Amino acid sequence: MHTEKALRRGLSTKNEITGQGAVLSNRGSAELQHEQEYLDRLYTRVDALRGRTASAVREAQQPEGSTQQARVERDVRVAERSGLLAALNAVDGSLCFGRIDRTDGASYHIGRIGIREDDTERTPVLIDWRAPVARPFYLATGHTTMGLRRRRHLTTRGRTVTEIHDELLDLGDEERTGHEDPTGDAVLLASLDAARTGRMNDIVRTIQAEQDRIIRAPHRGVLVVEGGPGTGKTAVALHRAAFLLYEHRESLARRAVLIVGPNPAFLAYIGEVLPSLGETGVLLSTLGELYPGLTAQGTDTPRAAVVKGREEMAEALRRAVRDRQQVPEPGEPLVVPHDDGDLVIDWHLADEAREAARAAGLQHNLARPHFAFRVLDALTAQLVERIGTDPYGGPNLLGADDVAQLGKAIAANPDVHAAIADLWPELTPEEFVADYLADPVYLDERDAEAIRRPATEPADWTAADVPLLDEAAELLGVDDSAQRAAAEAGRQERIAYAEGVLEVARGSESYEFEDAESEILGAHDVIDAERMAERHEEADHRTAAERAAADRTWAFGHIVVDEAQELSPMAWRLLMRRCPTRSMTLVGDPVQTGEEAGVGSWDGILRPYLGDRWEHTRLGVNYRTPAEIMELAAAVVRARHPGFAPPSSVRSTGTRPWARQVPVGELPAAVAASAAARIPEEGRLAVIAPRRLHEALAARLPGVVAGGEPDLTRHLVLLGPRQAKGLEFDRVLVVEPGEFGTSDLYVALTRATQSLGLLHAAPLPAPLAEVLAGEEAAGPA
Numbered sequence: 001m002h003t004e005k006a007l008r009r010g011l012s013t014k015n016e017i018t019g020q021g022a023v024l025s026n027r028g029s030a031e032l033q034h035e036q037e038y039l040d041r042l043y044t045r046v047d048a049l050r051g052r053t054a055s056a057v058r059e060a061q062q063p064e065g066s067t068q069q070a071r072v073e074r075d076v077r078v079a080e081r082s083g084l085l086a087a088l089n090a091v092d093g094s095l096c097f098g099r100i101d102r103t104d105g106a107s108y109h110i111g112r113i114g115i116r117e118d119d120t121e122r123t124p125v126l127i128d129w130r131a132p133v134a135r136p137f138y139l140a141t142g143h144t145t146m147g148l149r150r151r152r153h154l155t156t157r158g159r160t161v162t163e164i165h166d167e168l169l170d171l172g173d174e175e176r177t178g179h180e181d182p183t184g185d186a187v188l189l190a191s192l193d194a195a196r197t198g199r200m201n202d203i204v205r206t207i208q209a210e211q212d213r214i215i216r217a218p219h220r221g222v223l224v225v226e227g228g229p230g231t232g233k234t235a236v237a238l239h240r241a242a243f244l245l246y247e248h249r250e251s252l253a254r255r256a257v258l259i260v261g262p263n264p265a266f267l268a269y270i271g272e273v274l275p276s277l278g279e280t281g282v283l284l285s286t287l288g289e290l291y292p293g294l295t296a297q298g299t300d301t302p303r304a305a306v307v308k309g310r311e312e313m314a315e316a317l318r319r320a321v322r323d324r325q326q327v328p329e330p331g332e333p334l335v336v337p338h339d340d341g342d343l344v345i346d347w348h349l350a351d352e353a354r355e356a357a358r359a360a361g362l363q364h365n366l367a368r369p370h371f372a373f374r375v376l377d378a379l380t381a382q383l384v385e386r387i388g389t390d391p392y393g394g395p396n397l398l399g400a401d402d403v404a405q406l407g408k409a410i411a412a413n414p415d416v417h418a419a420i421a422d423l424w425p426e427l428t429p430e431e432f433v434a435d436y437l438a439d440p441v442y443l444d445e446r447d448a449e450a451i452r453r454p455a456t457e458p459a460d461w462t463a464a465d466v467p468l469l470d471e472a473a474e475l476l477g478v479d480d481s482a483q484r485a486a487a488e489a490g491r492q493e494r495i496a497y498a499e500g501v502l503e504v505a506r507g508s509e510s511y512e513f514e515d516a517e518s519e520i521l522g523a524h525d526v527i528d529a530e531r532m533a534e535r536h537e538e539a540d541h542r543t544a545a546e547r548a549a550a551d552r553t554w555a556f557g558h559i560v561v562d563e564a565q566e567l568s569p570m571a572w573r574l575l576m577r578r579c580p581t582r583s584m585t586l587v588g589d590p591v592q593t594g595e596e597a598g599v600g601s602w603d604g605i606l607r608p609y610l611g612d613r614w615e616h617t618r619l620g621v622n623y624r625t626p627a628e629i630m631e632l633a634a635a636v637v638r639a640r641h642p643g644f645a646p647p648s649s650v651r652s653t654g655t656r657p658w659a660r661q662v663p664v665g666e667l668p669a670a671v672a673a674s675a676a677a678r679i680p681e682e683g684r685l686a687v688i689a690p691r692r693l694h695e696a697l698a699a700r701l702p703g704v705v706a707g708g709e710p711d712l713t714r715h716l717v718l719l720g721p722r723q724a725k726g727l728e729f730d731r732v733l734v735v736e737p738g739e740f741g742t743s744d745l746y747v748a749l750t751r752a753t754q755s756l757g758l759l760h761a762a763p764l765p766a767p768l769a770e771v772l773a774g775e776e777a778a779g780p781a
């Protein structure tokens with residue numbers, strides 16, 4: 001296993017992971033030449049496929065069929081072929097990265113997608129990394145060879161093979177290629193050591209065995225992936241999404257996969273991983289973007305976010321919705337003037353109507369018509385009673401027609417409708433939540449105070465409001481009968497129009513083509529009005545992910561949640577609604593949880609929805625943070641949790657973290673000087689500092705702006721510790737670490753792939769001071 005080897009080998013240094021020997025043997029160059037020729041053939045095939053797929057997409061876009069089903073089929077075909085085209089485009093430049101040679105003589109090239117020859121057998125020439133045949137590439141070891149004698153890693157630049165690394169699995173095998181990699185981890189270590197670009201790369205060339213087992217886990221329900229910083233949780237979750245899309249293409253591509261990340265910068269950071277694996281049916285979103293039509297840009301105090309996130313909010317909202325279903329006080333009836341005499345809505349009448357409407361068991365807006373009908377019926381009865389009573393005690397004098405007439409008049413009275421709307425208003429989630437937050441009820445006074453916010457227009461929604469809006473939408477329901485009726489009316493109109501068009505065509509045909517051209521088919525011979533109407537309808541060529549983004553009630557095929565430990569119970573309610581099949585991959589690290597956020601344990605999150613029907617897995621090797629830095633970071637957590645065991649770093653750089661104290665007034669200048677000396681030509685430097693210092697620091701750091709979303713593609717980035725979650729940089733400067741809480745500090749210290757420095761005016765937290773003792777003076781300034 002690569003990882004174990006790397007660990008057994010101890011700490012590699014940069015020099016140990018260089019690539020090929022300077023001079024390649026003849027055999028070595030022949031191997032390179034051979035692989036180059038193979039790659040050339042693959043690219044010729046890819047280019048041909050690309051051309052063919054592009055025309056297939058154009059073809060599939062032609063409308064066809066008159067039924068809803070046919071339309072769906074067409075959209076799916078377009079989406080599939082477009083997806084295939086996108087996949088073919090995405091893999092350009094990194095198509096093939098490996099080869100396995102089996103002891104039975106068979107040999108397979110492994111790549112990002114699978115490709116077959118254009119022959120009658122459709123011979124596979126490139127195996128998709130997700131196919132079972134490729135699995136030994138990731139799992140085979142000298143102990144368990146899985147039928148392999150050799151594993152080969154190919155490194156390419158563009159369409160050129162630049163390096164080969166061979167790992168011999170059958171030690172009895174005498175054959176040598178001149179590209180032997182005795183430790184088998186050169187490619188992994190080179191990729192861990194490579195300069196960062198501000199965008200996460202896929203790890204498909206070097207997935208490790210413990211990661212592979214999670215990526216391909218057969219479990220289709222909820223899988224929790226836990227692990228310390230840099231253990232590849234995010235990478236594994238994304239590759240699992242790609243694997244599931246491959247395994248269950250039919251169902252998942254139609255339903256799309258949702259990936260939820262903590263903030264837009266993080267989503268931008270991971271956004272290229274799945275496309276590089278040829279997958280497009282994926283929607284990346286923060287929680288604040290999961291309510292279509294609204295972008296949450298406001299901010300909450302930490303306390304407000306906590307209160308809004310509590311499970312109790314669901315019950316508070318439910319009761320607040322019921323409160324919007326009112327009746328007049330006893331003895332204070334509503335009196336509605338009407339031509340045939342005043343109408344009286346008293347407590348008794350309204351209460352009966354309300355109970356009947358509630359008994360329908362529908363959401364507020366859908367139950368509203370029941371309430372309205374009851375009230376209208378009761379008011380009609382009231383008038384019938386008053387007008388039609390026989391003074392001599394006989395039966396009511398009004399006939400059925402008179403009663404119907406009275407009922408119509410009442411139903412047409414706008415004052416009656418205004419009274420009904422006062423008692424049982426139709427509500428949008430936005431109005432309802434804005435009103436609720438202006439006057440929060442069913443919470444204790446301190447909690448209510450924390451979230452109270454005057455209703456403004458437009459409302460300044462926050463990410464923590466999104467689950468409340470979603471909950472409100474569930475409680476209120478949308479009475480879309482009017483839209484559906486309008487859509488059907490539109491369809492009928494198009495059919496009528498098409499019939500008119502065909503009529504005109506028929507008329508001109510009889511005029512122009514009579515007898516002479518009777519062989520020519522008229523429009524009506526090949527198409528009926530309904531199909532023609534459909535052709536005038538705008539085709540919906542959006543991908544499933546695009547449609548899902550616009551539809552609050554979309555049920556995703558799979559959901560990946562990164563930094564899952566941060567989500568509130570209300571956020572979980574929203575996500576569970578979005579995934580009725582409960583097929584999810586949740587990744588997180590409880591040690592990195594912001595103190596006030598989140599749910600205490602996975603069991604606490606999941607039990608209400610799944611009981612114990614979920615699986616838990618753990619990753620234990622840190623691929624990002626070098627051992628020297630990890631030692632420092634671990635000391636911070638250990639000071640609080642003495643038994644804490646950090647993930648083991650897969651490598652060491654030989655560069656120890658350093659710290660420097662400066663007078664408080666000189667801190668911004670010291671940070672600027674340190675940053676200037678360390679901005680890498682390739683790669684990224686992050687300054688992670690408390691928010692209160694951002695303006696002063698931004699003024700001195702070139703190209704840096706305080707506030708807003710950081711641009712991770714710049715060589716120098718300024719971040720708060722929470723913003724740094726999930727990200728990584730070559731070099732990191734942490735400013736005033738004493739101001740961070742334990743988990744924030746742990747996050748900040750574990751972001752670097754190469755080097756870490758601390759700059760501070762206030763004293764260092766004790767655990768850091770202890771580990772660094774003696775190094776401060778010696779370290780570089």
Ligand SMILES: Nc1ncnc2c1ncn2[C@@H]1O[C@H](COP(=O)(O)OP(=O)(O)OP(=O)(O)O)[C@@H](O)[C@H]1O
Nearest residue numbers: 203206207208229230231232233234235623624726
């Ligand atoms: N098998 C691998 N091959 C190459 N690189 C890897 C591998 N596994 C992880 N990495 C790299 O290690 C780094 C950390 O991975 P990732 O961000 O997924 O970790 P994480 O567990 O989500 O970390 P954190 O909890 O700090 O957010 C990334 O650069 C990732 O590409």
